[in-house]
Amino acid sequence: xxxxxxxxxxxxxxxxxxxxxxxxxxxxxxxxxxxxxxxxxxxxxxxxxxxxxxxxxxxxxxxxxxxxxxxxxxxxxxxxxxxxxxxxxxxxxxxxxxxxxxxxxxxxxxxxxxxxxxxxxxxxxxxxxxxxxxxxxxxxxxxxxxxxxxxxxxxxxxxxxxxxxxxxxxxxxxxxxxxxxxxxxxxxxxxxxxxxxxxxxxxxxxxxxxxxxxxxxxxxxxxxxxxxxxxxxxxxxxxxxxxxxxxxxxxxxxxxxxx
Numbered sequence: 001x002x003x004x005x006x007x008x009x010x011x012x013x014x015x016x017x018x019x020x021x022x023x024x025x026x027x028x029x030x031x032x033x034x035x036x037x038x039x040x041x042x043x044x045x046x047x048x049x050x051x052x053x054x055x056x057x058x059x060x061x062x063x064x065x066x067x068x069x070x071x072x073x074x075x076x077x078x079x080x081x082x083x084x085x086x087x088x089x090x091x092x093x094x095x096x097x098x099x100x101x102x103x104x105x106x107x108x109x110x111x112x113x114x115x116x117x118x119x120x121x122x123x124x125x126x127x128x129x130x131x132x133x134x135x136x137x138x139x140x141x142x143x144x145x146x147x148x149x150x151x152x153x154x155x156x157x158x159x160x161x162x163x164x165x166x167x168x169x170x171x172x173x174x175x176x177x178x179x180x181x182x183x184x185x186x187x188x189x190x191x192x193x194x195x196x197x198x199x200x201x202x203x204x205x206x207x208x209x210x211x212x213x214x215x216x217x218x219x220x221x222x223x224x225x226x227x228x229x230x231x232x233x234x235x236x237x238x239x240x241x242x243x244x245x246x247x248x249x250x251x252x253x254x255x256x257x258x259x
Contacts, residue, residue: 004100006136007032007074008082010053011066015084016042018171023051025088029097030080036070044084062148062189071139080136081144081153085171086114092166096136107162109137109155114170118233119178127222129167136164149189176236183240191247201249209245213238 008026012019012035019035027033033053037045038060048055058069071079080096082088088096092112099105111132117124134142134153142155155161173179217223217237223230 001029001097003029003031004078004097005076006030006078006080006096006100007034007076008080009034009036009067009070009074010082010084011036011038011063011070012040012044012048012084013038013060014040014042014044016040016044016047017174019044019084020047020051021087022082022084023048023053025093026080026082027052029093032075034070034073035084036066036073038066063151064145064147064149067144067151068146071143074139077138077140078136079139082135082168083170087169087171089167089169092164092168095164095166105162107160108141109134109153109159109161111161111163112136113164113167115167116233117169117171118229119171119173119175121226121229124169125222125225126167127225130221132163134161135168147193149186149193179236183236183243187240187244187247190244191251194244194248195251195255199248201245201252206245206249210238210242213241 008030010019010022010033023033023035035044035048035053035055036058037048037055038058045055056073058066060066067081070081112135113129113132115124115126115129116131134155137143137153137155141159142153144151145154173182214234214237217234218230221234221237223234226233
């Protein structure tokens with residue numbers, strides 16, 4: 001089987017325990033896999049190269065800048081972005097190969113559903129794959145925004161976006177401890193970006209935000225299908241939203257005190 005004319009790019013740092021799954025899920029059927037490493041202290045680089053990926057170092061400047069850099073390295077116009085905690089399922093692989101079977105896919109940009117799988121779960125429930133993000137696209141048509149935190153693809157309004165049926169498995173957190181640690185770092189960056197954009201905290205939002213965030217996760221994101229684990233993950237989601245806002249409040253106080 002000839003590989004699909006796709007360049008896969010993956011940003012990574014200290015992902016030696018997870019990136020093998022990511023690379024193995026694509027290395028046999030795409031033409032190029034690039035890992036953009038931002039200074040791993042573990043065996044991420046060695047493992048990635050051994051599995052057949054081309055590894056390039058780029059100092060960390062934020063999620064968006066790192067992915068913009070990755071796009072520029074890709075030799076193909078068709079690019080596919082994966083994170084180091086994600087895995088292309090067999091069904092998604094077959095669906096993408098099918099798009100290229102007779103040449104070019106019918107559209108130029110595709111969203112792909114992501115199935116969250118937590119560290120204490122063996123499998124995710126397909127009902128919770130609510131998030132569909134643009135991951136496979138022609139870089140001549142669109143590309144990642146150069147934003148530190150919100151690493152999303154900016155697609156022109158006149159371009160039709162397709163949605164694939166099959167999923168990416170997303171194992172974002174190794175454990176609850178890792179979830180808290182990751183949330184702590186990410187929420188700090190989010191709060192700083194919100195402050196720069198002029199966002200302000202207020203009494204009502206601080207009061208009701210955790211409550212509504214919990215129910216958004218439990219009902220709208222369908223975590224109720226996971227039973228007691230769905231309650232757990234919904235509380236963690238509420239904590240993530242609240243601590244971001246709390247840190248924004250802290251930055252507001254600091255800004256006023258520094259004047």
